[in-house]
Amino acid sequence: MTSRKLSLIVLTVAVAGIAAAVLSQIGLGGSGKVQIGTGKVSALSRAGRTSDALPSSVLSYPFAAHNFASPDGAGARLVKTDGSLELYAVPGKSGMVCLIEVDDLAQTAGGACADRHVLLTGSIYMADRQEDGSRQVVGLVGDGHAYAEANGRRTSVENNVFVLPEVEGSQVTIGSATAAQTIDLGD
Amino acid sequence: MVQVGSSLLRRRALAATFVAAFALTLVPTAGAESQIYWWQHNMAPGEQGFSRTTAHNHTYNELYFGPNAGWRSEVWEITPAGYRHFDKDCVGNCFNSHPGYYYDYPYCANRDSSTHFVNDCMDRW
Numbered sequence: 001m002t003s004r005k006l007s008l009i010v011l012t013v014a015v016a017g018i019a020a021a022v023l024s025q026i027g028l029g030g031s032g033k034v035q036i037g038t039g040k041v042s043a044l045s046r047a048g049r050t051s052d053a054l055p056s057s058v059l060s061y062p063f064a065a066h067n068f069a070s071p072d073g074a075g076a077r078l079v080k081t082d083g084s085l086e087l088y089a090v091p092g093k094s095g096m097v098c099l100i101e102v103d104d105l106a107q108t109a110g111g112a113c114a115d116r117h118v119l120l121t122g123s124i125y126m127a128d129r130q131e132d133g134s135r136q137v138v139g140l141v142g143d144g145h146a147y148a149e150a151n152g153r154r155t156s157v158e159n160n161v162f163v164l165p166e167v168e169g170s171q172v173t174i175g176s177a178t179a180a181q182t183i184d185l186g187d
Numbered sequence: 188m189v190q191v192g193s194s195l196l197r198r199r200a201l202a203a204t205f206v207a208a209f210a211l212t213l214v215p216t217a218g219a220e221s222q223i224y225w226w227q228h229n230m231a232p233g234e235q236g237f238s239r240t241t242a243h244n245h246t247y248n249e250l251y252f253g254p255n256a257g258w259r260s261e262v263w264e265i266t267p268a269g270y271r272h273f274d275k276d277c278v279g280n281c282f283n284s285h286p287g288y289y290y291d292y293p294y295c296a297n298r299d300s301s302t303h304f305v306n307d308c309m310d311r312w
Contacts, residue, residue, distance in 0.1 A: 067254075114278045114280070115256065123278065
């Protein structure tokens with residue numbers, strides 16, 4: 001192989017690599033780069049109510065000690081009730097924000113805590129695999145997000161949270177009136 | 188004679204009660220056993236932490252990266268026969284609490300494309 005041919009191959013590979021990198025940044029396969037809002041969660045700022053108190057069972061989990069800003073869950077807000085499902089936003093340690101789900105009927109609870117910077121480009125979510133293979137996705141988003149959508153079904157964001165039942169596939173779109181972000185749920 | 192015997196019986200019953208109460212304090216609370224099955228080391232993309240020593244009727248599974256978590260994670264359980272249950276994907280630190288319906292093994296995984304330090308994965312049954 002001549003050095004000229006070798007140079008051509010190297011050049012082609014380099015150009016292809018640069019093109020792939022550029023395309024991924026403008027949305028073909030990339031996600032989470034579009035920014036919406038400032039990451040603020042206004043639901044955490046509203047006046048507290050008795051119903052905002054987290055169940056004692058949740059406070060007893062190691063997860064609470066690991067993640068919550070206060071061991072008693074101070075600052076938590078009940079942000080959505082959907083049937084027997086209750087969603088709480090909770091201030092976390094070191095700038096984290098937490099989303100907690102409690103279903104008394106199913107006797108289940110779950111939680112996700114992440115750095116609040118995640119809210120600039122996406123959601124702090126949980127996706128629970130159902131017996132039929134679909135997933136129930138609940139997510140916390142920053143101010144400015146108006147909707148969440150999957151499989152052509154759109155739901156409104158209220159109090160910084162959304163609930164999407166029976167999600168097929170691995171993507172959820174969240175957005176405002178002017179921008180959208182793609183959440184990759186994984187396989 | 189009858190009074191002496193009755194008094195002795197009362198004292199023995201009282202002593203037995205104390206011994207039983209003390210013994211109970213040494214017994215772990217039923218259903219509250221736990222273990223840490225991943226402890227303070229890096230987890231590569233897609234790598235799984237798990238405990239397959241003994242299956243239990245698990246009620247709790249948690250993955251804790253640390254206070255800087257901001258990427259995808261997953262906790263789930265698998266029965267000895269290979270059936271997957273209580274599968275939860277999260278962003279950041281994650282837990283799943285549920286009834287102990289299945290006799291199974293706990294799993295946790297880093298679902299980001301980069302390696303991350305995991306403080307611990309722990310389960311309860």
